[in-house]
Amino acid sequence: MGDIDGDFSSKVRKVRAIMAVLCLWSFISLSYAARLSPSRQKLEVQKHLNRLNKPAVKSIKSPDGDIIDCVHISHQPAFDHPYLKDHKIQMRPSYHPERLFDESKVSEKPKERSNPITQLWHVNGRCPEDTIPVRRTKKDDILRASSVKRYGRKKHRSIPKPRSADPDLVNESGHQHAIAYVEGDKYYGAKATINVWEPKIQQPNEFSLSQLWILGGSFGEDLNSIEAGWQDPKEGHWWMQFGNDYVLGYWPSFLFSYLADSASMIEWGGEVVNSEPDGQHTSTQMGSGHFPEEGFGKSSYFRNIQVVDDSNNLKAPKNIGTFTEKSNCYDVQTGSNGDWGHFFYYGGPGRNPNCP
Numbered sequence: 345m346g347d348i349d350g351d352f353s354s355k356v357r358k359v360r361a362i363m364a365v366l367c368l369w370s371f372i373s374l375s376y377a378a379r380l381s382p383s384r385q386k387l388e389v390q391k392h393l394n395r396l397n398k399p400a401v402k403s404i405k406s407p408d409g410d411i412i413d414c415v416h417i418s419h420q421p422a423f424d425h426p427y428l429k430d431h432k433i434q435m436r437p438s439y440h441p442e443r444l445f446d447e448s449k450v451s452e453k454p455k456e457r458s459n460p461i462t463q464l465w466h467v468n469g470r471c472p473e474d475t476i477p478v479r480r481t482k483k484d485d486i487l488r489a490s491s492v493k494r495y496g497r498k499k500h501r502s503i504p505k506p507r508s509a510d511p512d513l514v515n516e517s518g519h520q521h522a523i524a525y526v527e528g529d530k531y532y533g534a535k536a537t538i539n540v541w542e543p544k545i546q547q548p549n550e551f552s553l554s555q556l557w558i559l560g561g562s563f564g565e566d567l568n569s570i571e572a573g574w575q576d577p578k579e580g581h582w583w584m585q586f587g588n589d590y591v592l593g594y595w596p597s598f599l600f601s602y603l604a605d606s607a608s609m610i611e612w613g614g615e616v617v618n619s620e621p622d623g624q625h626t627s628t629q630m631g632s633g634h635f636p637e638e639g640f641g642k643s644s645y646f647r648n649i650q651v652v653d654d655s656n657n658l659k660a661p662k663n664i665g666t667f668t669e670k671s672n673c674y675d676v677q678t679g680s681n682g683d684w685g686h687f688f689y690y691g692g693p694g695r696n697p698n699c700p
Contacts, residue, residue, distance in 0.1 A: 388492045389483055396421060396481045401472060403480075406465035411480040414471035421478065427599055436591055438578040441533060442657045444588075461590060488549065504611055505563045506667040518620075522630060522668040522676040522690040523557075523613030526651065526661040530606040533574025533582075533652030534558055539645045543629035546694070550617040550628045554644065557611040558582070560602030568603040570595055574652045580604060606654075610661070612646050613676060614690050625673055625699050631691020636677040639689065647687040660686050673699035 398421060400413035415421075422428055471477045489495035504521035534556050543552040561567040572584040573595070580597030597604045614630040631644030650658045664686060666676045674692035681687075692699075 385492070389486050392486055392492050392495065393481060393483065395424070398478065401475050402469070404465050404469045404471075404477075407467065408464055410465065412465045412471070412477045413480050414475040415478050417474050417476055420476055425599075428596070431596060434579065434581065434594065437576045437581070437583045437594070439576055439656060440585075441535075441574050441652045442655070444535075444658060461586070502615070503557060503559070503563070503567065503569055504613070504615070504667060506611075506665060518617050519615060520618050520630075520669045520674060521613060521615050522671075522674040522692070523611045523666065524646070524649065524676060524678055524688045524690075525609060525611040525613075525665050525667060526663060527609040527665075528663070530608070530654055531558070531610050531651050532577070532606055532654060532656065533658075534610045534612070535574075535648070535650045535652075535658060536612050536646045537648050539632075539647070541632040541644050543631065543633055543691075544627070545629075546627045547619050547621055550619055550626055552614070552616045552628055552630050554614045554631065554646075555612075557609075558603070558607045559609040559611065560600070560605075560607045566601055568600045570603065575603075575606065577656050610651055612649055612688070614644070614674065616674065616694070618673075618694070625670075625695040627693065627695040629691070629693055630674045633691065633693050635692050636675050636689035643689040644691045645687055645689045647684040649686050649688075664688075670699060672696070 397413065398415045398419050401416055402414040404412045404414070406412060417433065423431070465477075486492055486495045502517065502519045504519075504523050504525075506523070506525055506527075536556055538554055540554070545552060555571050558570050558573060559567065560569075570582055573582040574585075575582050575597075576594075581594040582597070582600075582603065583594040584592045586592055602608070616626070616628050616630050618626045618628070620626065632642060634642040634644075636643050649661060649664075651661045653659055660680075664678055666678060666688070668674055668676055673694055673696075674690070676688055676690040678686070678688040
C-alpha cells in the first residue's frame, strides 16, 4: 500500500506540474494573443481599406472633413463583385417608364439640366468626366462595425416585414419603421417625392433614414432587396434616378434571383435604429420628429407615390397598407387628393411619455 501511495503521490505531483505548465502556457498564449490582437486588427483594417478605396484621378476635401475620391468609372468598387468582372457598363437605360417624361424613350442628347445637384464638397471642386465620386472610407468607419468582415453588410432584419411586429424581434434587431406598402402583384419599379428634414440622432451608432424598398422573394430566406429604381423592360436591369435629370446607375438583372423578373412588394417610409441607451427608447427622430397627425409643415411626408406595372406604366398603387412596430414612438397615416395623389405622413420623436 505504501508503494502504491508513493506512486500515486508521484503521479499527482506530475499531473500538478503538467497543469501548472499548461496554465502558464495558456497565460503566455493569451498574453501573446492580446499583444497581437491590436496589430492584427490594424493590419486587417488596412487591407480592407486598400480594397475599398480605389486609386483616385482626383481627390477633393469636403468642408465637413470627408474626402471625395474621383474614381475612373471602370475602376469603381462595384467591379470587385465576381459577377461583374467582365461586365460592360450601360450608360443609360433603353426605356423609362411611360409618363415619367413626355417621351418614354431616352433621347440621344439629354436636355440641359435645369436643377443641378449640389453637395457640400462641390464648393472645393467637382469630379472630371468619366469618373464617379466615392466617399473615402476611413478607419473609424470600419471600426464602428461589429467586425471588419461585417462592415457595409446589412442585416436581413433591417428590412421592414409588415404584419410581424413581434416585440422580441423588434428589440433584438433594434430597427424600427413606419411605412406604407403594397403587395400581391408584380411590380417593376416605384416612385415618390420625399419631404426631407434633418432628424436628430441620439447615439453615434444610430441612424434615421427615409427611403423606398423594392423587394422580391421571401423574408428570412432568399429575399432580394434594392432601395430605389425601376426595371428596364429590355435588359431587365434595375435603374435608379433622382429627379427628372439624373440617372445615377443600375443593378444588373443577373445579380438577382427573384428581382431578375419583377418585385412582389414595394415599401415607402422611414427607418431608425433604437439602441435603447440607458435602457430607454432612443430619442432619435424619424422624419421631422413630429407625428403624422400634426400634418403639413410639421410632419414629414411621401407624396405622389406610384408603382410601375407590367406595361411599363407609372400608376397609383392599390390597396396600400401601413406598418409600424411601435406607433407610440413612430407612426404613419395615409391619404389621397388631386394634387398629391396617394401620400402619407410618417415619423415621430422616439422617446416620449407614451414611448418610454
